[in-house]
Amino acid sequence: MKKQFLKAIFILAAFLLLPGFGDAATYYVRTDGNNNCTGLVDQAGTSGNCAWRTLQYAADTVQAGDRVMVGNGTYQGFMIQSHGTAGLPIVFKAQSGAANITTPNANTDDGINIESWEGSPSDFITVDGFNVYSQPRMGIRAIGGNGIVIKNCTSHHNSSNGIFSGDTPNIQVLNNITYANGSSSYEHNIYISNALSDGSVVRGNLIYDSNAGNGLQLNGDWEMGGDGFIDNALIENNVVYGNSKKGLSLISIRFGRIQNNIIYNNGPAAGGIHLVDQEGKNFSTGNVVVNNTIDEPNQASIRINDGSDNNYIFNNISVGATGIRFEGDGNFQSNNYSSDDGSGLFVNRTGRDYHLLQNSPAKSFGTAIYQEKPAPAVDLEGNIRPQGSGFDAGAYEFAEAPLPPAAPTGLSVW
Amino acid sequence: MNKTVLAMAFTLILVLTGREACLAYTAHLAWNTVVDARGIAGYKVHYQMDSAVPPFNGTGATEIDLPGQDPTPNTVISGLDPAHSYSFAVTSYITVNNVKIESAYSNIVTVPVLPTVSITAPVAGSKVGGTVQVTATASLDTVAVDLFVNGNLQIPSLTATPYTYAWDTSTLDHGPYSLSAKAYYSPTISIAGESATISVTVVKAKNLRTEIYYETLQQAYDDASDSGDTLMLWSSDRIVENIVCGLAKSVAIKGGYDQEFTTNSGYTAFPGSFTIGRGMVVLDRVVIF
Numbered sequence: 001m002k003k004q005f006l007k008a009i010f011i012l013a014a015f016l017l018l019p020g021f022g023d024a025a026t027y028y029v030r031t032d033g034n035n036n037c038t039g040l041v042d043q044a045g046t047s048g049n050c051a052w053r054t055l056q057y058a059a060d061t062v063q064a065g066d067r068v069m070v071g072n073g074t075y076q077g078f079m080i081q082s083h084g085t086a087g088l089p090i091v092f093k094a095q096s097g098a099a100n101i102t103t104p105n106a107n108t109d110d111g112i113n114i115e116s117w118e119g120s121p122s123d124f125i126t127v128d129g130f131n132v133y134s135q136p137r138m139g140i141r142a143i144g145g146n147g148i149v150i151k152n153c154t155s156h157h158n159s160s161n162g163i164f165s166g167d168t169p170n171i172q173v174l175n176n177i178t179y180a181n182g183s184s185s186y187e188h189n190i191y192i193s194n195a196l197s198d199g200s201v202v203r204g205n206l207i208y209d210s211n212a213g214n215g216l217q218l219n220g221d222w223e224m225g226g227d228g229f230i231d232n233a234l235i236e237n238n239v240v241y242g243n244s245k246k247g248l249s250l251i252s253i254r255f256g257r258i259q260n261n262i263i264y265n266n267g268p269a270a271g272g273i274h275l276v277d278q279e280g281k282n283f284s285t286g287n288v289v290v291n292n293t294i295d296e297p298n299q300a301s302i303r304i305n306d307g308s309d310n311n312y313i314f315n316n317i318s319v320g321a322t323g324i325r326f327e328g329d330g331n332f333q334s335n336n337y338s339s340d341d342g343s344g345l346f347v348n349r350t351g352r353d354y355h356l357l358q359n360s361p362a363k364s365f366g367t368a369i370y371q372e373k374p375a376p377a378v379d380l381e382g383n384i385r386p387q388g389s390g391f392d393a394g395a396y397e398f399a400e401a402p403l404p405p406a407a408p409t410g411l412s413v414w
Numbered sequence: 415m416n417k418t419v420l421a422m423a424f425t426l427i428l429v430l431t432g433r434e435a436c437l438a439y440t441a442h443l444a445w446n447t448v449v450d451a452r453g454i455a456g457y458k459v460h461y462q463m464d465s466a467v468p469p470f471n472g473t474g475a476t477e478i479d480l481p482g483q484d485p486t487p488n489t490v491i492s493g494l495d496p497a498h499s500y501s502f503a504v505t506s507y508i509t510v511n512n513v514k515i516e517s518a519y520s521n522i523v524t525v526p527v528l529p530t531v532s533i534t535a536p537v538a539g540s541k542v543g544g545t546v547q548v549t550a551t552a553s554l555d556t557v558a559v560d561l562f563v564n565g566n567l568q569i570p571s572l573t574a575t576p577y578t579y580a581w582d583t584s585t586l587d588h589g590p591y592s593l594s595a596k597a598y599y600s601p602t603i604s605i606a607g608e609s610a611t612i613s614v615t616v617v618k619a620k621n622l623r624t625e626i627y628y629e630t631l632q633q634a635y636d637d638a639s640d641s642g643d644t645l646m647l648w649s650s651d652r653i654v655e656n657i658v659c660g661l662a663k664s665v666a667i668k669g670g671y672d673q674e675f676t677t678n679s680g681y682t683a684f685p686g687s688f689t690i691g692r693g694m695v696v697l698d699r700v701v702i703f
Contacts, residue, residue: 383511399511405454408487408504408520410446414604 024065024088027051029058031073042069054078055092056106064088070130072098077105077132079113084124086147094129097152101132109137111158116144123147133157138164139181142171144196151175159184161213166224167196175204180211182244188213189243192233195226200233207240215243215266220252220282228282229254236260237380237395241352245269247296252282257290260380260395262354264295264319271303271325272296275311283307288373291366291385293354293394295319295342304331312373315366317345317354317394334370337362337393345394356398363398366391437608439496439528444488445520448506455509456481458516459489459502466501466524474498496528496607528607529556531597535578538612541620541627543583544648544673550577550595550609558598560606563591571601583616584651588629590615618653620646620675631655631667638665640693646671647700649680657684660691670699 025040032044033051039058041049051071052058055078058068062080065088072095084090092112101111108115111132116122122145129152132139139155142148142165151174155162162178165171171192178189189210192200200218207215216238222228233256240247240263247263250256250273263272270276272294275284285308294301294316301318302325304311309330318324319342324333339345345360347353356362368375368391378384379397386392387400448454456479463474470477480489487504494500503519531552536542550559550572559577561568569579577595590613596606617627619634622644628634631653634645640663647653647669659665669682684702 402452402508402510402515404515404517405450405452405506405508406448407518408445408448408457408506410444411502411504411520411523412444413502413523413525414442 024063024067026067026069027058027062028069028071029053029055029075030071031075042071055101058092062090064090064124067091067093070094070099072096074100074102076103077101077111077113077135079105079107079110079115080125081115081117081120081122083120083122083145084126084147086124089124089126089147089149091126091128092130093126094131097129097131099130101130102134104135104137108141109135109159110139110141111135111155112140113138114140114142114145114148121145125149126151128152130154132162135159138162139178140164142166142168144168146170148172149174154178155189156180157183160187161191162189164191165193165197165200167194167226168192168200169196170199170201171197172201172203173205174201177206179207179209182211182213186212188215188217188249190216192216192218192230193221194224195220195222195228195230198229198231198233200230202233202235202238204237205239207238208242210243210245212244214246214249214269215240215263216247217249218251218253218256219249219278220254222252222278222282228252228278231255233257236376238262240272241265243267246274246299247272247294248274250275250284250287252278253284253287255286257288258292259288259290259376260378261292261294262380262395263292263301264352264354265298266296267299269299270305271300271322273302274300274305275303275308276305277307280307283309285310287311289313289316290370290373290375291315291379291391291393291395293317293319293396295349295354297321300325301338303327312371314370314373315375315391315393317362319345319349332371335365335367335391335393337365354394355396356392356394358398360392360398362393364388364390365393437496438493439605439608440490440492441494441500441502441525441605442488442490443502443504444486445504447483447485447487448517450506450508452508452510454483454506455514456483456507457487458505458507459491460505460519461491461500461502463495463498463500466499466522468503468519468522470501470503494525499524499526501525525603525605526555526599528605529553529597529599530607531556531559531577531595531609533593533595533609533612536593536614538614540614541617542581542614543617544651544671546581546583546614546673548579548581548593550597552577552595552597553607555599556597556607557601560596560598562594562596565592565594571598582650584648586616588616588618618647618651618655622646622675631657635659635665635667636661638663640664642666644668646675646678647682648673648675649678649682652683652685654685656686656689658689658691659693659695660689662693664694664696666696666698667700668698669701 027039028042028051030051037050039052059078059080124147126149135158139158162181220229247266277283300322306328313333380395459478460470462470507516535549670678670680
C-alpha cells in the first residue's frame with residue numbers, strides 16, 4: 001500500500017516536471033548543442049543538460065509560453081505550426097543579434113515560416129532578432145496566425161519578400177531592417193496581404209532598396225477572399241527609401257493611419273504613398289495620412305487614385321515636382337507643406353537629415369486636428385507635439401528649446 | 415621619532431588654522447514654491463564653500479536634486495564646517511523629453527564663517543556651588559551669545575561683553591553639569607558657532623583643613639576628623655539633606671561663604687532636619703527651618 005502510494009507520487013511529480021506542463025519553459029539552441037539534450041541549459045553538449053542544435057527541433061517541441069533563446073551562429077531555418085496564446089506567446093529570440101539563417105527550412109523555401117494548418121492557426125508567435133538572407137523565397141513568412149510579432153530582424157537579398165504575411169490579424173512588424181529583397185521577382189521588402197490582416201502594425205522599420213517591388217505593400221486583395229479590405233492598419237515611424245517602385249503601396253485598406261514616416265527617393269512608380277484599389281474594386285478609404293515627410297523627385301509624393309475617397313491628408317511635407325496628387329474627388333487635405341526642391345526646409349536634405357531647420361517654413365505649419373482626426377501626439381523620435389506655437393508639418397517636430405521655469409524666490413537659511 | 419614628528423605636525427596644524435576644532439552644523443532651507451503650467455518636476459539646491467559667485471560648480475560645490483513638487487519646499491543640509499562660509503541657491507526645473515530644464519538661481523544666501531566661542535569660567539573640571547559666574551568669550555564677529563547648562567538654554571542673547579551669567583546652583587542637586595555656549599553672527603538667524611562643552615561638579619561643602627570638596631554635607635561631616643574640623647558652606651545655598659551628626663567629634667559648620675570660600679558674610683539654608691546625637695557641632699550662619 002505504501003509502495004503504491006509512493007509510486008503514485010513519483011509519477012505525478014514526473015508528470016509535473018514534463019516540459020510544457022505548468023510553467024512555461026525556456027529552451028536554448030546553439031550551434032554546439034545537440035537535439036538529444038534537454039535544451040534547458042545554455043551550454044554545449046551531446047546529451048543531458050545542454051542546448052539543442054536545431055531550430056526545427058525547438059519549433060516541433062515548444063508549447064504556449066515557451067521561449068527559445070538562440071545563440072550566435074548560422075542555422076537552417078524552421079517552420080512552426082504550434083501556437084501560443086495572448087498571455088503565453090511562443091518566442092524565438094536571437095540572444096545577441098548574430099543568429100543567421102542562410103538556408104531555408106526543410107518544408108518550404110522560406111527561412112522562417114510560421115504556417116497555420118487547417119484547424120490550428122499559428123497564433124501568438126514572436127520572432128525576434130534574426131538575420132535571414134539569401135532564401136529561395138521569403139525571408140520570414142507568416143500565414144494565418146493571430147497576434148504574430150516579427151521584430152528586430154534583418155531580412156535581405158531574398159528572392160521574394162523580406163517579410164511576408166497573409167491573413168494575419170493584428171500582426172506587428174516592428175523595428176526590422178529589410179532591403180534588397182525581390183531579387184528574382186516583382187516582390188516587396190515587406191508585404192502584408194489579404195483581408196484577415198486587420199489591425200496590422202508596421203512600426204519603426206528601415207525599408208530600402210527593393211530590387212523590383214515596393215518598399216511596403218498592404219493589400220486587402222478581394223481575390224483571396226474575405227471582405228477584401230485590411231482595416232485599421234497603423235503604419236508609423238518607418239524610414240522607406242530607394243525602393244524600386246512605390247514607397248508605401250496601400251491597396252484596399254480602410255480606416256488606417258499612416259503617420260510619422262520618412263519616405264524618399266523611391267520609384268519611379270505611382271508614388272511615395274499610393275492609396276489605391278484592387279482591380280477596380282475595394283478602393284482604399286477612410287485612411288488618415290498625417291505628418292509624413294515625403295521627398296520623391298521621381299513620382300508623386302502621395303497619390304490617391306480615382307475612387308479611393310474619404311481619406312484625410314494633412315500635416316505632411318511633400319517635396320517633388322509632382323507633389324500630392326488626387327485623381328478623383330471625395331478626399332480631404334489641409335496644412336500640407338509642398339515644395340519642388342525642399343530648399344530651406346531641412347537640416348540636410350542631401351544627407352537625408354529631414355529634421356526641420358530653425359526657420360523652416362514647415363514649423364507650426366500643421367494643425368492639431370483636422371476633420372476630427374487628431375495629429376499624432378509625438379513625432380518620429382517620440383518628441384511631444386507641438387513644441388512651438390503650433391504643430392509642425394512632417395515627421396519631425398522641431399525641438400524648440402523650452403523656456404525654463406521661474407526661479408524660486410524667498411530662499412531663507414537658518 | 416615618528417611620534418615626535420606627528421606631534422609637531424599636529425601643533426603646526428593648530429597654529430595655521432588659528433581656530434579651535436569646531437562642531438559641524440546643520441542648515442535649514444526653505445523657499446517659495448514655483449508654479450508653472452507645465453508642472454514643476456522638482457528643485458535643485460546648490461551650495462558651495464568659500465565663494466558666493468555663481469554658478470556653484472567649482473571645488474566644494476554640491477548639488478542636491480529634490481524631485482517632485484512640494485507645496486512648502488524645504489530641505490536640511492548637515493555636516494557643514496563652521497570654519498568655512500557657504501553660499502546657497504535654489505533652482506526649479508521642468509522635464510521635457512526626459513531632459514531637465516532648469517531655472518535661474520534664486521536669491522543667494524551666504525552663511526559666513528561662524529563665530530568661535532568658548533567657556534572661560536568656571537574652569538573645566540572645577541567644583542562649584544552657590545552662585546557661579548559663567549563667562550563665555552567669543553570672536554569679534556559675534557552679535558549674541560547663548561549659554562547652556564546640560565544643553566538647556568539658561569539665558570538667551572547676551573549681546574554685550576563680557577558674556578556672563580550668574581548661575582545659581584543653590585537649588586540644584588549635587589553632581590556633574592555641562593556648560594556650553596553658542597555665538598551668533600546674525601540677530602535673526604539661528605545658525606551659530608558652538609563652543610566645546612565643559613563639565614563642572616556642583617558640590618555643597620568644603621573641609622577648611624583638608625580642602626576637600628564634598629557633594630553633600632553629610633559626606634563632609636562623616637569624613638571630618640574629631641579634632642575640630644571646619645566645614646564650609648556656600649552663601650545662599652540650600653542644603654536639601656536630613657543631616658545626622660551622631661559621631662563623637664567636634665565639628666564646626668559655617669555657612670554663608672563666598673565663591674572662593676574666603677569670607678562668610680551670608681547665610682546657608684537647611685530646609686531639612688538637622689539632628690545632633692553625639693559630639694559637638696558648632697553652627698555658624700546657617701538657617702534651619
